[in-house]
Amino acid sequence: MLARRWFSLRKTHPLLMRMLTSTNDSSHPVPDMHEGHLPIHVNNVRNRLRTIVGASINWSDHVQAMNERKALHTLLAKNQADLPPRKMRDSYIEVILPLGSQPEIREKYLNANNTVRFGRILEDLDSLGVLICYTHTKHEAVQRSPLSIVTALVDKIGLWKKVIYPDCDIKFTGNVSWVGRTSMEVKMHMLQLQNGVYCPVLDATFVMVARDPENKRPAFVNPLIPEGPEEEKIFKEGELNKIRRTDFSKASLLKMAPTAEERTIVHDMFLNTLDSRTVSFRSRVLPPNSMWMEDAKLKGLEICHPQERNIFNRIFGGFLMRKAYELGWATACSYGSSRPYVVAVDDIMFQKPVEIGSLLFFSSQVCYTEDNFIQVRVHSEVYHSNTRQHHTTNVFHFTFTSENQIPKIIPKTYGESMLYLDGKRHFDSATKAPTA
DSSP states (O other), X not given: OGGGGSOOGGGSOHHHHXXXXXXXXXXXXXXXXXXXXSSEEGGGHHHHHHHHHTOOSSGGGHHHHHHHHGGGGGGSOSSGGGSOOBOGGGGOEEEEEOTTTOGGGSGGGBOTTSSBOHHHHHHHHHHHHHHHHHHHTOOTTOSSOOOEEEEEEEEEEEESOXXXXXXXXXXXXXXXEEEOSSEEEEEEEEXXXXXXXXXXXXXXXXXXXXXXXXXXXXXXXOOBOOOHHHHHHHHHHHHHHHHHHHHHHHTOTTTSOOOHHHHHHHHHHHHHTBOTTOOOTTOBOOOXXXXXXXXXXXXXXXXXXXXXXXTTSBBOHHHHHHHHHHHHHHHHHHHHTSOEEEEEEEEEEEOSOOBTTOXXXXXXXXXXXXXXXXXXXXXXXXXXXXXXXXXXXXXEEEEEEESSOOOEEEOOSHHHHHHHHHHHHHHHHHHSOOOO
C-alpha cells in the first residue's frame, strides 16, 4: 500500500531530470535571486505577478487599478491561431525558498513540530503556477498582460517524502505541460537541498484558465508545441488528464448512482452495523475500533480581509488551500489521535471566486479510511448576509497517513454513504500507482 504513494523517477519531466543529475556543491556561491535573475526568490513571485497585471499594492487604489485594466481588451487575440506557439522550455521557471541560507524567513514556514508548514507550500505553488502561465503567454511588446489567469483546478499533488526540513533550501521548478484553447496545465516540482543535492519532495499538476482583463469571459492562450518524444508524451498525458477529469465528473455520485460494487460495499457495511438482537433496520451498533462519520468532523470560519487578496482583488486561492489544509490536518489529527502526514492532494475545484469581506465557512469531514490512511473532505462556502444564502466555493480532498492504528469510519445515513464512496474514489485516484 505504501508503495502506491510515490511517483516513479522515470516519469519525471526531462528538465527536472537534468537538474536532479547535477549536484549543487554547498561551496558554490549563493545564486543571485534579485529581480531579473534566475532562480527567482520566492518573495519576488507575487511582486512579478503584480507588475504583469498592473495590480496596486495598496487596497485603497484597487478600484482604479482594475478600471485601468478594462482598456486592455483591445490586446486580446480574436483567435488562438493569431498567437505565436510556445515551447515547454519557454515557460520554465526556477524559484528558490532559501530556508537554509536565509534563516530570517524560516519562521513563516515553521510549524510546532519543527518541520515546514505544508499549507505555506500550497500558497507558493499556487502563485508559481500563475506566474508560469503568464510566462507562457508573455508578449514582449506589451507591458501589461491583458489576460486574467486564475487557478481552476488542483489536479493532483503527490509527495515523495513525509518530512520537509525547515533548515534546508527548497527549489521549485515548473513549466506549462499542456495547452487547450483557453486553459493550461502546469507541472511543478519541489526539491530540497540535502548533502549538496536537490532531492525530490513533491510533484504537482495544476490547471489554469485565462480570462479577459475583467475576469469575466474566456480568453485565448498561446498554443504549445512539444519538442521530442519525452515532451510529446507529457503533452499526451495532459490530453488524457483532461479526458479523465471529464469522465470523473460525469460519474459523480451527485449525478449517477453508485456502481454495483459500490452498492455492495455500502450494503455490507450497513448489515455489519445492525443489532443482531433485534429485527429492526433502525437499530444500529458501532463495530469495535470504529467511529460514526457524524462524529468525525470539524468546522471553521474566516473573515476575508484585504490582506489575503490576490492580484485581482479577490481572496488568494493559495490562502484558501492553506486554511482548508490546516483544518483537514486538524481533523485527521483528532481522528487518529496522532500526528498525521499528508500523502496527496487531489481534485480541488475552484468553483467560484471569494470576494473581500465575505464570511467563509469551512466544514471538514473524515469520509474514508483504509489501513492507516485517512481521507478528509473539506467543503468551503461563502455566506452572503444581504441574501442569507450560502454558495459553495471549493471542495478539497486530502489524503493523510497516521503512524498509529486508526478507527474505521462508518457512515450511518445514505448521504454519508455517498460521502464514503466519494472518499474511496478520491483515495484510489490519489494513491494508485501510475500506469507504465
